[in-house]
Structure formats: structure tokens, C-alpha cells
Amino acid sequence: MSDWVAACAAGDIDEEDVMRFDHGGRTFAIYRSPDDEYFATDGLCTHEKVHLADGLVMDDIIECPKHNGRFNYKTGDARGAPVCVNLRTYPVKVDAGKVLVQIG
Amino acid sequence: MARGMVIVGAGECGGRAALALRDLGYEGPVTLVGDEPHPPYERPPLSKDAMVSDAPEIRAIASDEVLAEKSIRHIHSVQAVAIDREAHKVRLSDGSVLPYDKLLLATGSTPRKLPMPGLGRRCVYLRTFADALAIRAHLRAGRRVAIVGGGFIGLELAAAARKLGAAVTVIEAQPRILMRGVPAEIAEIIHDAHVAEGVDILCCDGIASIADDGNEVRVTLAGGREIVADLAIIGIGAVPVTGLAAEAGLVIDNGIAVDAELRTGDPDIFAAGDCCSFPLAVYGGRRVRLEAWRNAQEQGALAARNMLGAGEAHAAVPWFWSDQYGLSLQIAGLADEGRSIVRRDLGDGAFILFHLAEDGRLVAASGIGPGNAVARDIRLAEMLIAKRAQPAPEALGSQAIKLKSLLAA
Numbered sequence: 001m002s003d004w005v006a007a008c009a010a011g012d013i014d015e016e017d018v019m020r021f022d023h024g025g026r027t028f029a030i031y032r033s034p035d036d037e038y039f040a041t042d043g044l045c046t047h048e049k050v051h052l053a054d055g056l057v058m059d060d061i062i063e064c065p066k067h068n069g070r071f072n073y074k075t076g077d078a079r080g081a082p083v084c085v086n087l088r089t090y091p092v093k094v095d096a097g098k099v100l101v102q103i104g
Numbered sequence: 105m106a107r108g109m110v111i112v113g114a115g116e117c118g119g120r121a122a123l124a125l126r127d128l129g130y131e132g133p134v135t136l137v138g139d140e141p142h143p144p145y146e147r148p149p150l151s152k153d154a155m156v157s158d159a160p161e162i163r164a165i166a167s168d169e170v171l172a173e174k175s176i177r178h179i180h181s182v183q184a185v186a187i188d189r190e191a192h193k194v195r196l197s198d199g200s201v202l203p204y205d206k207l208l209l210a211t212g213s214t215p216r217k218l219p220m221p222g223l224g225r226r227c228v229y230l231r232t233f234a235d236a237l238a239i240r241a242h243l244r245a246g247r248r249v250a251i252v253g254g255g256f257i258g259l260e261l262a263a264a265a266r267k268l269g270a271a272v273t274v275i276e277a278q279p280r281i282l283m284r285g286v287p288a289e290i291a292e293i294i295h296d297a298h299v300a301e302g303v304d305i306l307c308c309d310g311i312a313s314i315a316d317d318g319n320e321v322r323v324t325l326a327g328g329r330e331i332v333a334d335l336a337i338i339g340i341g342a343v344p345v346t347g348l349a350a351e352a353g354l355v356i357d358n359g360i361a362v363d364a365e366l367r368t369g370d371p372d373i374f375a376a377g378d379c380c381s382f383p384l385a386v387y388g389g390r391r392v393r394l395e396a397w398r399n400a401q402e403q404g405a406l407a408a409r410n411m412l413g414a415g416e417a418h419a420a421v422p423w424f425w426s427d428q429y430g431l432s433l434q435i436a437g438l439a440d441e442g443r444s445i446v447r448r449d450l451g452d453g454a455f456i457l458f459h460l461a462e463d464g465r466l467v468a469a470s471g472i473g474p475g476n477a478v479a480r481d482i483r484l485a486e487m488l489i490a491k492r493a494q495p496a497p498e499a500l501g502s503q504a505i506k507l508k509s510l511l512a513a
Contacts, residue, residue: 016508054476056483065479066425068398081120081401082146082165 004093004100007040011097018062018073020053023103028090029053030099031073033060038092039073040101046078046085107203108133109411110194112184112348113210116397117377119144119165120404121208121411126174128412135177135202137184137194140232143168148397150236151257152427155264160240162233187352189370206372206411209349209360210404213342213378213395218252224316227336230257242335245269250323250333254281254305256426258339259294262303263428272303273331275323277310285439287457289447290472297429306331342395344379357381359393364417366407374411376403385419386490387441387467396424421489423482430474436486437468446500454478458485458501464494481507 007021013032020043021028027043029052043051045064054065062073069083076087091102109125111118114136122136122144136144144165154160164170171178183197187207194202215229228239239261243249247270251258254276265272274281282291298305309325314336316322321336344359354368355361359381366374366382377400383389402420409416425434442459449455454473461467469485471478484507488495491511499505 050476054479056480063483065476065483068483081123081405 004095004102006098007092007101008099009097010038010094010099013038013099016057016059018053018055018057020051021101023101026103027051028101028103029062029073030092030101031057031062033074038094038099040090040092041071041073041076041087045069045071045083046087047083052087106132107192107205108135109206109208110202110204111136111208111210112194113208113212113345113377113379114138114140114144114178114180115210115212115377115400116144116146116165117212117400117404117407118208118210120401121210121376121408122171122176123166123174124405124408125411126176128408130408130412132205133177134175135179136171137179137182137196137202139181139183140234141181142233143171143178143180145233146397147231150233151230151260151264154236155240155243155261156267160233160236184348187348187373189352189373192372204372206374208407208411209368209373209375209379210377210400210407211345211348211360211375211379212400213344215338216341216343218311218314218338218340220311220314222314222316223336223338224318224321226316226318226321226334227314227338229338230261231342239335239337243268243270247271247335248333249273250275250321250331250336252311252323252336252338253340254278254307255284255339255341256282258337259298259428260426261337261339262298263301266298266301266303273333274298274303274305275309275311275325275331276305276307279308281305281307285435286433287439287445287459287470289457290433290470293472294428294431294433297431301429342378344381344393346379349373349375349379357391361391364389365410365415366403366418367410374407376400376407382418384422384438385417386421386492387438390438392422392438394422394424396422398423419490421486423486431472432474432476432478433470433472434478434482435468435470436482437466437489439468439470441467444497446497448481448501449503450477450481451503452477456481456485458495458497460497464497466493466495466500484508484511487511 016034031039047069050066070079076089146163186195251274323331349360360375381393446458454477456471459468495510
């Protein structure tokens, strides 16, 4: 099992928003849902490798800033054209005000 | 037995329509007819990433394997030459005949030809992957490229050509680049970026003559200036491909005229994408034709739903983007519907212009900035436009007020 990595402080992300997190040569997107839960996925859209952190979060959907590919960031499921490959998701927990991601 | 669905045109729109028919559970025959040898592929990279790649590759929307797996028959490298509406049949250039229950015309658009003599093999247009490869072969240090037309295709190619080290001159007859649909304030930033990268932009000067001896192109401008280039790329807009529809007696009005459900005057024939003009609900039914990737994609999927009887009206807000150097531009809505402009600065030089109608309704938003800096707010603006919102100009102009908060209002 790999370690939990601190991505940011819980207050760094607004509700219903996303931010970028880079670690160990990889890039991730960390989300805070409207109901105040945290989630993490790979950072790049599976369509054209555009970073999702510039995209719009609405409810449980992240939309790619370039071509509007949509994913459910809680499950990683691709939601229709132009994306067809799901996003990888990672376990997240909040501990002492820090958002921790388990990077497998 | 079902005659099935025939789609003429195997580009973004046709390809998406074919996939959508299967996604919707349609089990009858689906036939996709295209005049290129490739499976449906994405065209936007042709003037962008693919053009600067050492070995440009097709980005397929559905590979041959996927088409086979979904039982979508793809007849490639042929033209549809006639529609027999009464018999519900399409005749192809190889002599074969395809019966249909519903027919979708997704014939796209084709580059507008420069109407003057003197063009030869060094004068080229960009539409297809084959066109892109031919242009790519010329783009390298030491080559001189003349680009006729300061629109998106021309400017994206200018950026690509500079990246590859070619010398580039852009010739635009209008007073500035991007006259159509892009506010002057944004066009100026793109203009400056090109100049900073070493592109020579000549505005306000039409072409008097072109001489192409097969190795070199000599472009003489009305003002007397002469540009000598190894390659002239002509990007002066596109025209809808409507010949097949016109021959079949369908109404043509700046494209194949369809209703909000993308149906032509013939209840069994639909048209979608670049080739059609349609009423845009969000602007009171104003008839428009869009040459845009997302529109092709959305209308392809909508046509598929309506071919299966959904009866759903097109309700999307026009949207497109362009990438040049490190800049990305995005426009949602039709800027010419606006009467006043509110500017919102986003930092890092990125900003958005909100276009408001006389009654204060938000009708368009044009943004530019590095990377994808404007994407999120443009997307929110698009939702506000769709809602026919009348946001307070002060709120639009203030970075302190989140656009998302205006959506709830």
C-alpha cells in the first residue's frame, strides 16, 4: 500500500471547485464537492491530455476546459463524447485540515 | 425489413451520428458514406497539434475496428451523387444504390476558392488530412509561406508554420484580422502575438494577381506590394456542401435549410453540422450556419435522436475555440447580437468580454488568455446565455463576484 500524500489544505479549494496537485512527476486534480467532500482523479483529460483543473465543476461533474469532455469526478466515469475513457480516481481523506491522497 | 439509416458525410458530424444511433439502441442497418479514405476523424488538430508534429496522425472518432464492432458500415472514398426521394434511395459514385428509411446529410463544408486565375500546385487549401500532410511537408526553416486570409485557419497555420521555422506573411483584405465574429480588442492581442513571433501581417490590402509557376508563388497586392513564397495557403472561409441536397430539390438557404429538429422539407431527410442552416432558439429563431467542431458533434447526436423520433429541438449556444502559440480564445454565443460590452479581467492578461443586448440580456462572451485561463468562465457564460439571463454589468465586470453565483439568480 502506498502512502497518503498531503495535497493541500482543506480550505484551499472552494466548494464545488477543483485544483491541481503535482507529485512525483504525476499530476492530479483534487475536488471539493458541493456537499463538502473531497475527491481526486488523474489530472489530465483522457481525450487530449488537457488539465482538468482549469475546468468547471458542477455538482459531481468535472468538464474539460478544452472540449467539454465530462466525467463524474467521484467515480471517474466518462459521460459522453468526446471522451470515452474513464478517469482514474484515488482515495482521499481529510486529516487535521489537510487533504490527503493515496497515490497508488 | 428495415432499409436503415444512411449518413452521407463521414466527418465529425456523420461519425457522431452513426455512433449515437447505436448508443441509442438502434439495431437496423447504419451506413456511413464518406469521400475520404479514412474513418471519421477530428479535424481541429489539422491546423494545430498535428501540423507541428513530425509525423501527423489521424485522430479517429471511431476507428475501423470500432465501426465494425458496432456494425456501422463505412463506405469510404466515394461520393453520394443523387437522392431519389420518392424511392428512398441514394446513388453513389461507384454505381451502388443504398436504400434508406431516414437519411442524414452531414456533407460539411469546403474551403472557399479564391476566384482568380494563376493558382497552381503551390496554392493550397486545408480541409482534409491529406491537405494537412501536403502543407506539413513545406513547413520548415528556410521556407516562405504566404497565407491568404486572416481568419482562424490562416492564423492557426501561421502559428504552426512559425513554430516550424518558416517565414510567414498573412494577407488580409479587411482592416484587421478576425473581422468576423471576434471583437477588435481580442483580435488585437492575437495580432500582436503573431507579430511578436515574427509573422508579417498585411491588412487592408486585397490581392491583385497571383502567379504560380509550380515552384514559387508570386502574390501581387492591390497596393503594389509583391510577396514571393514557396507555398500559398488560402484560408478565406468555407462554403457549405449543398449540391446533393439542391439536386434533390431541398431548400438551400446559406446551407441546407432545416428546422429546429434538423429536418429538411422532406420528413425523412435531415441535415446537420457545417452544411446546414438552422433556427437558433436562443436568438429568437435567427437562422444561422455554424462551422464549428462542437456544433457538428452536438448536431450529429441530435439528428440521430430525431431520426429515431425524439422530436427534440436544437437548443445549444454556439461555442468555438482557437489555439495560437500559448494563447487560447473561446467564444460562446454570437457577439454580433450585442450592443454593449463589459470587460472582466481574470489575471495573467486573460480577460473576457461580455456582450449584452439592449435589454441587458447576455448574448455572447469572448475570452482570451494563456492556456485554458478563460475556459471555466466562458462555460458559465454559455449557461447564462442559454438561460437568457440579464446579469448586472457590475457583477460581470467584477472579479470578486463569482460567475457561478449569477447562475443561481
